[in-house]
Amino acid sequence: MPRYAFRIEYDGRPFAGWQRQANVPSVQQTLEEALAKLQTMEPRTTTAGRTDAGVHAIGQAASVDLEKPWDVFRLAEALNWHLKPAPVAITACAEVPDDFSARFSALSRGYTYRLVCRRAPVVHDAGLVWQVRGALDVAAMTEAAKHLIGKHDFTTFRAVHCQAQSPVKTLNSIDVEEVPALGGGREIRFHLEARSFLHNQVRSIVGSLERVGAGSWEPDDMRTALEACDRAACGPVAPPDGLYMTGVGYPEDPFVSGWRETEVETR
Numbered sequence: 001m002p003r004y005a006f007r008i009e010y011d012g013r014p015f016a017g018w019q020r021q022a023n024v025p026s027v028q029q030t031l032e033e034a035l036a037k038l039q040t041m042e043p044r045t046t047t048a049g050r051t052d053a054g055v056h057a058i059g060q061a062a063s064v065d066l067e068k069p070w071d072v073f074r075l076a077e078a079l080n081w082h083l084k085p086a087p088v089a090i091t092a093c094a095e096v097p098d099d100f101s102a103r104f105s106a107l108s109r110g111y112t113y114r115l116v117c118r119r120a121p122v123v124h125d126a127g128l129v130w131q132v133r134g135a136l137d138v139a140a141m142t143e144a145a146k147h148l149i150g151k152h153d154f155t156t157f158r159a160v161h162c163q164a165q166s167p168v169k170t171l172n173s174i175d176v177e178e179v180p181a182l183g184g185g186r187e188i189r190f191h192l193e194a195r196s197f198l199h200n201q202v203r204s205i206v207g208s209l210e211r212v213g214a215g216s217w218e219p220d221d222m223r224t225a226l227e228a229c230d231r232a233a234c235g236p237v238a239p240p241d242g243l244y245m246t247g248v249g250y251p252e253d254p255f256v257s258g259w260r261e262t263e264v265e266t267r
Contacts, residue, residue: 054240094258118185136213
């Protein structure tokens with residue numbers, strides 16, 4: 001059976017997360033039901049990251065075994081047709097070796113969190129960003145974030161029901177940038193990369209950094225919270241609205257020789 005990899009974009013608002021669950025919609029179920037329209041049996045996909053309810057993606061990755069070979073362009077086109085009207089799209093597709101796994105072959109995963117500072121309600125980005133009404137100190141948040149880079153016990157920033165075997169993770173990078181927000185105000189983006197993340201780790205980190213930016217915490221309080229290894233030391237958990245899975249790193253980019261959305265004009 002040939003194996004294929006997909007890069008997937010989705011709006012997480014209608015879903016209870018990536019993973020299949022009984023009696024609630026999920027991205028995985030939506031994708032697998034679309035795949036079932038292309039063959040006799042509904043396949044099971046493997047994903048790089050199981051995003052939570054309401055979390056979005058522009059660079060999720062998944063792999064699947066299919067019953068017959070496909071031209072990757074036609075496979076992506078067929079899937080996108082059957083995915084409608086769900087807010088899910090295949091933006092890249094490639095045939096991959098049998099030993100490729102979207103989950104276990106991944107070397108890194110990237111997330112971006114979008115936060116908008118403005119007093120007026122967010123209209124066009126409602127549900128797609130976290131809105132706070134006050135200004136935030138980007139320099140202070142950048143300083144605080146430095147305490148988190150590297151290998152640490154992230155128990156403080158781990159959900160109590162996290163199923164990871166160890167709270168020790170290595171955060172490769174965390175960058176904070178400020179850009180003009182669409183429609184007014186300021187948008188702050190938090191970019192994080194690691195081989196893997198704990199459940200709610202990114203949202204817990206962003207929620208604590210917001211406390212630094214608002215002046216409720218000093219930058220060094222982030223180190224104190226980290227070293228406490230105590231969930232009670234964490235700041236408020238940021239809502240899922242602003243979180244996006246932005247990409248997955250592999251030893252070799254599986255989509256280099258496959259079809260990518262950037263090639264659409266050449267087809």
